[in-house]
Amino acid sequence: MKTGKHINCSLTQLPFNSVLSFKTLIAQIKQISSTTDHPMQKMAKATLAAVNKAPELNAPICADEALNNHPQLVKQLMAFVISPLRHNSDMEACSLPFASEPFFASELYNKAAGCKSQHFEIAMDGDQDLSLIAKLYQAYLIILEKFYNYSIDVDIPFTYRVTNTNNGSVKYLRKRIHAEYLEINEIKKHPKLSSKEIAELFDNTEDLNLWNSKIPLENFEFSGFMHFSLTDITQDFVISQLKTDLLDKKTIETNEGFEVLQKRMCALFENPQLKFGMAVAPDADANLNINLIWNTIIPRSELQCSDYIGSVYEKAFTENRIINISDLGEQPNDLVVQNLLNAGIRSLAIVPLFIDEQPVGMLEFACAAPDNISMFQIKRLHDVFPTFALALKRSKEEWNDKIRAVIQDEFTAIHPTIEWRFREAVGRFLSHTNKSNQVPMEKIVFPDVVPIYGAADIRGSSLERNMAIQEDLTEQLEHARDILNYAIQLKDMPLLDDICFNIQQNINTVKSGLKAGDEVVILEFLKKEVNPVLNLLKERYADLSEPVDVYFSSLDPELKVVYKKRRDFENSLTKISNTVSEIIDIEQHKAQAVFPHYFEKYQTDGVEYNAYIGQSLVKNLNYNTIYLKNIRLWQLLVKVKVARSIKLLQPQLTTKLDITQLILVHSNPLSIEFRQDEKKFDVAGAYNIRYEITKKRIDKARINGSNERITQVGKIAIIYSHADEIQEYKKYIDYLIAQGYLAPTIEELELEDLKGASGLRALRVEVNFDNLAPNEINPEEIARIVTNN
Structure with a gap:
């Protein structure tokens, strides 16, 4: 029986008759009396002799007088059901079938549950008579077992909440019914049910009206008595x-x-x-x-x-x-x-x-x-x-969660280092809001922080991507053209000539260099004009069935285009980006443990990151410039580890790609403010805008007086504005050269002027690839080096 759901039941009382009878028990006692080695044989014989003198107990008992007139004999009979030895240890009783009040009970039952101060009710709360519903289910299961040979556990436990009306104490008792002394008589012949119909009943246990339509309970009568026990399950x-x-x-x-x-x-x-x-x-x-x-x-x-x-x-x-x-x-x-x-x-x-x-x-x-x-x-x-x-x-x-919801709505995802500041602002905002005093969200500004910027860009990714697109489109167009030319040889069709002409025009367009929008137009042409014609030719000409199948099998199953070179390119690009990103994530976690700082990473065709460090970003911690030195040396070590890891990755790349890396140095502290409209941090103040402009343009910057880009494969470019900014880095570079991380060659270069940023210079160092084992980045070692320098 399922609980907690509404039971569809129109019945308000038990629809069958119940008759008290000792017939089954007396039959059991007779069997004991004829068993010579049974320990209760003598008692059984004596009991039978007494029962023979009280014939009203041998027949269905319709009135209480029959029991009241023979109290001692009833006790004798019940001794075969409830052992007298258990009277003070177990709560057991016997009742008319499906009746609530027992006609006989153990002493412990009478003490614990039989007194008037104990109020019984089904423990499951609800607006239905759950006691009636439980009895109906019990009756159905007993009928199914006897008349339909559906052998299941017919013992449905009843859990009662028992409240002492004198002191208000509550206990929970589990009632288990034993039906071995029950008999079922048919008033009308029971209907036949298939196994499918019985399965339907158990699939609809909340619909007792359905059960009663299949097995009308009024067709049965229960005789005998029920033996039940109560167990205290309060705990x-x-x-x-x-x-x-x-x-x-x-x-x-x-x-x-x-x-x-x-x-x-x-x-x-x-x-x-x-x-x-x-x-x-x-x-x-x-x-x-x-x-x-x-x-x-x-x-x-x-x-x-x-x-x-x-x-x-x-x-x-x-x-x-x-x-x-x-x-x-x-x-x-x-x-x-x-x-x-x-x-x-x-x-x-x-x-x-x-x-x-x-x-x-x-x-x-x-x-x-x-x-x-x-x-x-x-x-x-x-x-x-x-x-x-x-x-x-x-x-x-x-x-x-409320605070996070507001932060998510107002500020989007926030770095853990500075979450405290947003929580303060939101806490004040919600407190005022709770007082029905709507106030605007305060600005989130962190003054006097030093920025750290680094980037790893995949060299020539746009060119490689375009080449991959060209090769895939050319292969698909030429394949389709070849099939159509073959079809023309089989059957002269002007339409095929026209499509072949359009295919050749698109091939020429691809080979001459794709412009914006060309790829979409060509793919639409293939999907809407070429592919339907190929399918039609396959259906009409058996000789074209295999060539067309080969064509379609060469297409990506989801995109429906040739996607070989592009897949090679995307896989190679993803491997590089994921490797760089994973290294930064792992090492950044270590760096945060040295001193918390704001950090955000962006992953496109490469990986770039912004970081800020300073006193205003942290709470209950004291900032020192030694931590800035830590993160700068950390930056260089991460760049070396990335370069070596990508070098090791090269044999796994189906499209040969490589990376360039740079660091932008900016020593003057600046302020950053959260822009609520853009959901991101930005530098505050007109002077500091120059830093943002420089970040966006330096990856394409060239060495002054040449066409050579400052960023090159296998090298790290450290870009700066003022000579005193780079002195610290030179010490770190000397250390990295001594450790074999960098080659001894150091280039000091001047960059061409950029729009909005001029006078930039750079140090360019080369990663030592003689040892390709990725270097371990040890925070303790970093701290030792920066302290000594």
Whole structure:
């Protein structure tokens, strides 16, 4: 039986008759009486003799008088069902088929469930009579087993919530029914059902009306009695429900959800007076504290987060252990203890919650009486503590998610180093917004930062791409032309002559050099004019079937064009770009560990990156120019590693491509501002614009007085404006030459003037490829070199 869904059921009561009978039990007792080695043979004979003197118990029992007139004999009969030895240890009872009230029960059953103060209800909440629905399913499964030979487990467990109306305590009991003493009589012949029809029933377990149309229950009568047992499953059931509750974030974020948790805890601790609290561990950022879950026993209005510092609560987190205080009245008095005592609390337990050794929150349990909470009770929750921790962590992240959502909407992705600044701005923005005071988002500016720029460009990628396109288009056009020429020999068709002429015109266009838009026009011509004609020729002329199939098999299955040279080019380009990007990502992670800085990388036909370093970018850290020196030497070492790695990659490239690399030096600090309209950082101030212009144009810059580009394969160009900027780099270059990373040749060059940027100079050094093993970049070694220099 599925739960949690609405059951389509028109029945409001059981539609069949139930008759109490001991027939099956008496038959079983007769068998025992004739079994000489059975330990209960004598008792069975005595019981049968007594039953023979009470014929009303041998027939269907229609009135309670039959039972009331023979109480001792009923006990004797029931001794064969419920052992007298289990009366004080097990909750067992027997009842009329599908009845709720038993006619016989063990002593423990009567004590735990039989008294009037115990209110029984199906534990699953809903607006339907779930007890009736469960009984209907039970009846159907018993019928299927007996009349349709459909052998399945007919034991559907019923879980009851049992509330003590005197003190409000709650228990959960699992009821299991044993149907061995049941008989089913047919009032009308049962309808035949195929295996397909039975499968349909189990595919529609929410539709009891369908079940009753296939197997009308009113056609049957149940006789005998039901034997059932109750098991206390409070601990397992409540913990299972807690885990389910905590999957829904509303449970800990709403008052209604928290009340459910409170009731679950009272049931688990078997104490309806238990007080329960929970809280998320607050972050250092005060902006986050406003929206945290803080359902503590003492409300936030009376005790703030800071008030718990130095208290037993802080001790629980510091020592990462559960603290259970049997009597707060015996504890040293502080603000927290005094507030708890004022609230009538004497017993207290505090459970700190951690994930990966990081505090995420805490649970607290309290009672008015001393010595009222045991560690054994708390340990019952051990399996659910991690779920509580995850739920509290999730709630803690809700506010962070709101901040991230605004950052994503207003600022797009933000580098982790500077996220703190955006969180501050958004926190203030949301705080004002919550107070219905809409204010504009403040500007995000980082003053006095030093820029770092580097690029690795794939030399001649545009030319290689165009050549690949030309070769692929030429191959496809010539292949189509050859097939059509062959077709003309088979059958003279003026249309084919015209298409061949157009193909040749397109071949001439490709070979003379493609212009913007030519590729699209040619591909449309092939797809819409050439390919349909080839398919038509294949259908009409058997001799053309194989040539046309070969043509189409040469095309890319998705793009429907020849894509050989372009695929070779794209694969080679991707291998180079991914290799460069991966090296930068790995080494950048190490560089961030030395000192956090802003870093952004762009990957197109090559890889370029912008970085900024300075005091304004970090919080709670002290910046020193030694870190700038670190990143500059790091830059050079990464360039060497990239050059050597691409050299090693060359044999794997189907299209021969290589890279050029440059570094742009700019020592004067500048300011960067986040441009909200463009969702990116840009330099601020007219003077600093020159730096941005230079970045965009230097990759095409030439050496003054020549046509040679400053960037060359196998070399690193270090471009600068002022002589004093390059002195530091010369020391690093000497070190790299001594280590065998660079060749000893150093070129000092002057660049031609660029529009918006003049007076640029460059050092150009050559990577030493005698040793192609990529150099290891050690942050400790970098720190040693820059410190000595």
